[in-house]
Amino acid sequence: MPETIPENSIGVVTPQMLHFDQPLALECGTTLPAYDLIYETYGTLNEERNNAVLICHALSGNHHAAGYHSMEDRKPGWWDSAIGPDKAIDTNRFFVVSLNNLGGCSGSTGPTTINPESGERYGPDFPIITVEDWVHSQARLADQLDIEQWAAIVGGSLGGMQALQWSITYPDRVRHVMVIAAAPKLTAQNIAFNEVARQAIRTDPEFHDGHYERENVLPERGLKLARMLGHITYLSDEAMGKKFGRELREGQINYSFDVEFQVESYLRYQADSFVGQFDANTYLRMTKALDYFDPAGKHGDDLSAALRNTTAQFCVISFTSDWRFSPARSKELVRALLDNDLKVNYAEVTANQGHDAFLMAIPHYLNLFSTYMNRVANEGGF
């Protein structure tokens, strides 16, 4: 291992690509004739093929959840704190699959992909994909990998929603579901924040109704605003206070509109680094997937009824300072699971990091996570 890669990392990983040419009928009414999914795997699929774990990513996530892409890579995958040898999702025991969702912008088919029918990028013509659509596409990925049943499906935030949807759509194909820092549907406030982010992007004059690539521009201003706003909702008031307080970058107020407070500097930095990495059309679609997710909606707003066919065991985790998806939202899910006499572990972790806590190396959280996943492995006998 080089100096840059820590010993408890899965090490250098290589993304793989699979092509799917069986048409996928989407909830919006469109059918995608074919698509590609990019994914990574960590660990080894055992002979019984019963040790596979699916990782579902959140709004701006991708398939690169753990390890490094090269020896020179400075940062590991987004959930490296939880996935690797002897980590919560122990790659010595589990075979972990992590994909970039359909409609994403990290390699799977999405708005930035060339549409083979037109020879141009899909751009704004790419359909709006729902959580249920993702679950279907992930099931096809499982088919290709010859994984009949996942030992566990694990996700945080929008990823937790996918994990939950799996237990409804394919109850026989998942034994354990971990729903972390998620909610069974968005509130009006959640939707409102998404709408401001969408308006920021869509009213940017360089958005060109989504055809910005054709015009050789990017709706940078809009995407930056969306990202800044997102960041505020990912952190708690307390976490921001601890991190930045009212600290001034130059030690004094300058009575100007340049960066004065450290928190302003942080937001602008986050926004600047996001713009080169993420596609605006994908961002818009991810927020729509969040807004639309509402399994209870198809069952008369009765979440318990929505879970009637679910057989998986659940581990639900929330964080005290998460105001985007507060513990109360996790408890709604827990109650509905209990209504169905399902096995549920629920933990509310005391953490001041806000929604982002699910990505962080918080000992109590990672201990809970490990404990649950060890049980999954022990139960599976691997």
Place this chain on the structure above:
Amino acid sequence: MPETIPENSIGVVTPQMLHFDQPLALECGTTLPAYDLIYETYGTLNEERNNAVLICHALSGNHHAAGYHSMEDRKPGWWDSAIGPDKAIDTNRFFVVSLNNLGGCSGSTGPTTINPESGERYGPDFPIITVEDWVHSQARLADQLDIEQWAAIVGGSLGGMQALQWSITYPDRVRHVMVIAAAPKLTAQNIAFNEVARQAIRTDPEFHDGHYERENVLPERGLKLARMLGHITYLSDEAMGKKFGRELREGQINYSFDVEFQVESYLRYQADSFVGQFDANTYLRMTKALDYFDPAGKHGDDLSAALRNTTAQFCVISFTSDWRFSPARSKELVRALLDNDLKVNYAEVTANQGHDAFLMAIPHYLNLFSTYMNRVANEGGF
């Protein structure tokens, strides 16, 4: 009274204007050689001149706090629920003065005013005004009106900050201070939301570094985004949920980026109606006044020390669901007041309306408000 004007209203009111030609030295280092303030008064100043109440407005407020501007006016002033005959601030007993703050865009000198030195609008050259600057300008208004001491100074949100600053800057000139839904300083999260609003306006291509009027355009997109974002922080999650829930405007999901959820429609409507009424340069400066406000900062971050010369009696009110300026923030102030053995009434009103609760006709709140103001009047013997 015409049908449109309710009986318990102060009725038709006429704004007045005062010119000030004594130069005003601002905290930013600039000196304004002269300026105008527009204001309204409700009720009658008594012979002893001791029944005057100053109303301080919040970010997007103005001088029109109560009554109607004409018989045809469909909406009363912004605090008509609290100001009028037999209302909390009873105009049968009090003489109420409500002004548009310096730097505003409703008639007082501000960015939209013609700068007599250049013959052009001030625009972005208008200085950043602080809460302390406002207090000085308000003291000059009091001088002109021959009001030596206010019976009370009352404000909500940014208005509450001005009321608090009065007690520090001019302790002898105010007997009672009402600080409603405010905080002794912003948190990093509060500043972060303001920064996103500012970036939305300032990165709008039609902002033209603040010279949009010269270009005959308006940074509409930016100002709309700022307003939408503001609205989310004025309402609680619960209030938004009760008002809109996940209700769909057309009863179904359309898989499009047009308005789908009612909350999206509400935000867009609020944004559209704001754009024609409010100046972007003023908006930017109002958010800076909020960010900079920090009386403790000048006293080694010791709020108690900042209040050492204060002699006023206080009534501090917070609302349970206000997450912009939560009850905890009001309690910081209450503790500092108690440290100085000042007389304090504090109430945390159970209300689900969020920060906007301070503008609403909530019976428990208005009862507290009336009770306190009646005491102020009784004590003054009028």
